[in-house]
Amino acid sequence: MDGRLKGGRHAVEATPMRIPKNALGALICSLLAIALLPASGGAVTIGNNLSHAPDNSTCLAMATPVTCSASQDTLNAADQAAGGLVAPAGGVITRWRLRSAGATTFRAALKVLDGDHSIISESPQAVPTADGVHEFDTRLPIAAGNRIGVDIHNDSAGVMATVQVLYNTAAHDSLWDFWSPVLADDSTQAPANTIDDIGLLINADIEPDADADGYGDATQDLCSADATTHGACPGPKTIVPAVRPVISVLDIASGNKRIYVTTSGAAKLKLTFARKTAGRRSGGRCKSATSRGKRCSFYKLVGVKTADVAAGINSIPFAEKLSGKRLKPGSYRLTAVASTPDGGRSAARSISFRIR
Ligand SMILES: [Ca+2]
Ligand SMILES: [Ca+2]
Known part of the structure; x- marks a missing residue:
């Protein structure tokens, strides 16, 4: 700045x-x-405003193919893009542009550099195909204070003599940094040359990246509040109520040897056995532990049996035994409830039976 x-x-x-x-x-x-940074959270453009036509070359004609890197160190305000020369805030570069002249094609890659000219990130190589302003999509992280540069690759000796990506600025205070061969990854190199009154014709759009997922929030990230996706935001979770199984038939047959249960679907079945027991009424309830009160009867829990059942008719062994023990003679009530792993629970269904 x-x-x-x-x-x-x-x-x-x-x-x-x-x-x-x-x-x-x-x-x-x-x-x-x-x-x-626009209030809408959109992009800002840094670098050159590309208003000048190129009139100068870099990677000058050599006897062999050459490569070079270039970056603008300072630039007079009139030639700067709206966002300035360096990144005003961190984000993601989503597009970059290069203005060139000359019919010869070449390869170019955008670089993001910190203040020590270390490479922060670099785009794939692009091939400008004709005169004019060329725009390329990309996705490069950039931090506040970083600047942009470009790698130029020519593929045959001398071709760069006919390609121009620089211009002679009318105003002073426009320093251009130059390296040849290209500035290497994982290294910090001082520029091989710094030349005054030269402008480099590149710029880049920076978009905010509020969720730090590496995708520009304005055009690349459909869900800027969620770092786990750059697609559409996931909708609210739909809670599907558990399907309640239904017990349509509960019966004991074949001399109490088997219990028959018909259910609407696979379930865990709980069979509760209670024996009719004589008692006395006390406190509004029929209890066995008192000698006073009006005679009454109630069902006392004697055991539980479980079974996995499938949809339809299920036959469960019983033979008047629970846990291998034969039940005492008397009147019983059997209650069945079916439940599923997702929380579905049937209404209770009961029958009475006798053991003689
Ligand atoms: Ca993002
Ligand atoms: Ca996101």
């Missing part, structure tokens, strides 16, 4: 507020970032 900050810092120093210099710089950067 070098060139643009100089004027702002000078103007504020004249005010009586005496804001510390470091804090002032941070404040200006913050305000500048807020001003440059």
Whole structure:
């Protein structure tokens, strides 16, 4: 933000507020970032505004094929894109552009560089095919303060003499950094050359990435609030009520040897056996543990039997035994309830039977 900050810092120093210099710089950067990022959360464009036609070359004609990297170090304000020369805030580069002249094709890749000229990210190579402004989709992370650069590859000796991606700026304060061969990955290299009054014809669109999923929130991420997807946001979970099984038949037959149960679907069946027991009424209930009160009877739990059943008629062995023990003679009530793993539970169904 070098060139643009100089004027702002000078103007504020004249005010009586005496804001510390470091804090002032941070404040200006913050305000500048807020001003440059649209309220809608859309893209900002950094780099060159591409208003000039190319009139100069890089990777000059050599006896053998050459490669080079180039990045704009400073650029006069009139030639800058709306977002400035460096990233005002972090996000994702979703598109980049290069303006070239000359009929010869070449290969180019966008680089994101930090202040030490270390490579932060790099796009696949693209091939501009004709004169003019060429636009390429990409997806590159970029942090606040990073800048963009470009790799140029020519594939045969001398072709670059006819390709132009630079222009001679009319104003000063436009330094151009140059490396040849291309700036290597995982290295920090000072520029081989820094030349004044040269503009590099590239720019890039940065979109916010609020959920940090690596996809630009304006055009690449359909769900900017969810880092687990860049597709459509998942809808609210639909709760499907469990299907309640139905017991349509409960019977004991064949001399109490088998219990027959008909259910609407597969289920875990719980069979509860209770024996009719003599008691006395006490406190509104029939109990066995009192010698006073009116005579009454109630069903006392004697055991439980479970079985897995399938849809339809099920035959369950009984033979008047629970856990191998024969039940005492008397009157009984059998109650059946079916339940499913997803929480479905049938209504209880009961029958009475006798053991003699
Ligand atoms: Ca995102
Ligand atoms: Ca997302």
